[in-house]
Amino acid sequence: MTGPLERLGRWALERLTALGRANLFLLRLLGALGFLLRRPGLLVKQLYAVGVLSLPIILVSGLFVGMVLGLQGYANLVYFGATSSLGTVVALSLVRELGPVLTALLYAGRAGSALTAEIGLMKATEQLASMQMMAVDPFARVLAPRFLAGFVAVPLLTAIFTAVGILGGYLVAVVQLGVDGGAFWAQMQARVLLWEDIGNGVIVKSVVFALLANWIALFEGYEAHPTSEGVSLATTQTVVVTSLAVLGGDFLLTALMFGVW
Amino acid sequence: MTVRGLSFHRGERAIFREVDLDIPRGKVTAIMGPSGTGKTTLLRLLGGQIRPDAGLIEVDGLRVPELGRLELYQLRQRMGMLFQSGALFTDLNVFDNVAFPLREHTRLSENLIHTLVLMKLEAVGLRGARELMPAELSGGMARRVALARAIALDPMMVLYDEPFAGQDPISMGVLTQLIRTLNDALCLTSIIVSHDVKETAAIADYLYLLSDGQIVEHGTPAELGRSPSPWVDQFMHARPDGPMSFHYPAPAYESELLLRDAA
Numbered sequence: 134m135t136g137p138l139e140r141l142g143r144w145a146l147e148r149l150t151a152l153g154r155a156n157l158f159l160l161r162l163l164g165a166l167g168f169l170l171r172r173p174g175l176l177v178k179q180l181y182a183v184g185v186l187s188l189p190i191i192l193v194s195g196l197f198v199g200m201v202l203g204l205q206g207y208a209n210l211v212y213f214g215a216t217s218s219l220g221t222v223v224a225l226s227l228v229r230e231l232g233p234v235l236t237a238l239l240y241a242g243r244a245g246s247a248l249t250a251e252i253g254l255m256k257a258t259e260q261l262a263s264m265q266m267m268a269v270d271p272f273a274r275v276l277a278p279r280f281l282a283g284f285v286a287v288p289l290l291t292a293i294f295t296a297v298g299i300l301g302g303y304l305v306a307v308v309q310l311g312v313d314g315g316a317f318w319a320q321m322q323a324r325v326l327l328w329e330d331i332g333n334g335v336i337v338k339s340v341v342f343a344l345l346a347n348w349i350a351l352f353e354g355y356e357a358h359p360t361s362e363g364v365s366l367a368t369t370q371t372v373v374v375t376s377l378a379v380l381g382g383d384f385l386l387t388a389l390m391f392g393v394w
Numbered sequence: 395m396t397v398r399g400l401s402f403h404r405g406e407r408a409i410f411r412e413v414d415l416d417i418p419r420g421k422v423t424a425i426m427g428p429s430g431t432g433k434t435t436l437l438r439l440l441g442g443q444i445r446p447d448a449g450l451i452e453v454d455g456l457r458v459p460e461l462g463r464l465e466l467y468q469l470r471q472r473m474g475m476l477f478q479s480g481a482l483f484t485d486l487n488v489f490d491n492v493a494f495p496l497r498e499h500t501r502l503s504e505n506l507i508h509t510l511v512l513m514k515l516e517a518v519g520l521r522g523a524r525e526l527m528p529a530e531l532s533g534g535m536a537r538r539v540a541l542a543r544a545i546a547l548d549p550m551m552v553l554y555d556e557p558f559a560g561q562d563p564i565s566m567g568v569l570t571q572l573i574r575t576l577n578d579a580l581c582l583t584s585i586i587v588s589h590d591v592k593e594t595a596a597i598a599d600y601l602y603l604l605s606d607g608q609i610v611e612h613g614t615p616a617e618l619g620r621s622p623s624p625w626v627d628q629f630m631h632a633r634p635d636g637p638m639s640f641h642y643p644a645p646a647y648e649s650e651l652l653l654r655d656a657a
Contacts (some may be wrong), residue, residue, distance in 0.1 A: 259477045267498070274498070
């Protein structure tokens with residue numbers, strides 16, 4: 134009779150404990166960031182690994198997403214003779230939603246999973262323990278540079294994704310389908326607001342998603358069971374949990390942006 | 395190093411109960427016991443990576459479990475540890491692995507670090523392998539590089555976790571000789587946890603035998619070789635059966651098979 138209740142209670146307790154550990158992990162991570170002032174080279178190396186190496190997937194995806202938006206928008210707006218609004222449609226979709234959300238999802242798949250696997254394997258092969266035994270704090274030496282690099286990279290990648298997406302929309306709408314180029318840019322300029330749209334979308338959302346994606350990736354790697362199965366599970370968890378957190382967080386942030394709550 | 399009344403539990407299971415150890419300065423002391431008796435856990439307790447449930451662990455006058463992180467890290471700069479897997483950093487080559495603790499903890503010039511690293515690598519016979527990556531090393535070579543890294547900061551003490559496990563006879567001979575030579579040449583204190591009786595007994599000054607969470611016997615290798623205890627005799631002479639049963643505890647064999655047939 135109490136079996137399911139007991140299991141539910143145990144599951145809830147385990148989740149709550151994990152959430153507590155994740156918060157303590159984040160606090161320790163933030164406390165270790167000061168170390169990077171002395172060793173900026175570690176940050177630069179990680180910026181290359183998580184940021185620069187993520188550029189190809191971000192550029193190609195951004196271009197395709199923008200091109201699809203241009204096509205879909207044109208196919209519908211043409212019935213109303215409103216194709217001149219295409220620039221606004223493409224830009225608002227990218228700036229408010231698709232840019233930050235898709236960048237975070239792509240980042241979780243490309244860089245987040247790699248971070249989890251790397252940290253998990255370092256744990257499994259006792260590299261983190263050996264660092265501790267050499268009196269080197271892995272939070273400062275290994276985790277903090279990766280966290281800060283990811284935190285800086287995601288907003289920049291979002292801005293690049295959005296810009297390339299708009300370019301993709303322009304190529305399809307103006308170059309291919311013959312929409313007036315002046316109207317495309319002028320409507321966009323008139324309707325896309327700096328703080329309300331770009332500030333809330335590209336900046337606020339991407340910063341929140343950057344925090345979530347890197348926090349989850351590093352925590353999952355650090356908590357991974359030190360076995361091949363454990364690392365594999367942690368890597369999957371990173372992609373699943375980050376995707377859900379980003380989509381759920383996007384809903385909350387959008388509701389706040391529109392003043393629903 | 396002094397250990398008194400050390401107790402440690404993992405969940406309900408007692409890993410150590412009231413363990414006492416004395417590890418004298420400048421000697422090679424080995425802690426031996428069958429697999430799964432918590433030897434590696436004991437090293438992690440001594441190095442302050444985990445805290446005991448009860449008991450005293452004192453290293454050079456410092457009570458390890460009571461140290462804050464900063465003090466513990468200061469102590470660890472004077473302790474080297476050789477992990478069973480070697481635990482080399484896979485993204486750094488041999489040279490950079492050995493240079494790692496020097497770069498992290500000293501402000502020596504790169505010239506001086508170069509000289510020191512070559513000296514440490516020469517001591518383990520791998521000066522010529524400094525450009526290799528860890529993936530290019532054999533198991534024995536990886537352990538020797540890890541040993542060079544463990545002594546990079548000239549520690550007062552080195553902890554060895556199963557240094558001979560999985561080694562070919564030549565690597566085993568090299569490591570055995572290295573541990574003893576380095577201990578004497580650098581005036582180290584060495585603690586080895588191992589289940590390789592022959593190699594460990596050949597270089598250790600003093601042995602502790604661990605079983606079921608307790609020290610069952612201790613003495614010099616010669617004293618333990620002559621011990622009247624059937625358990626010590628079984629372990630030291632690698633007899634397949636004795637007080638420590640070949641079988642993991644299980645219900646009676648016949649009844650288990652018959653019950654299964656009946657079901």
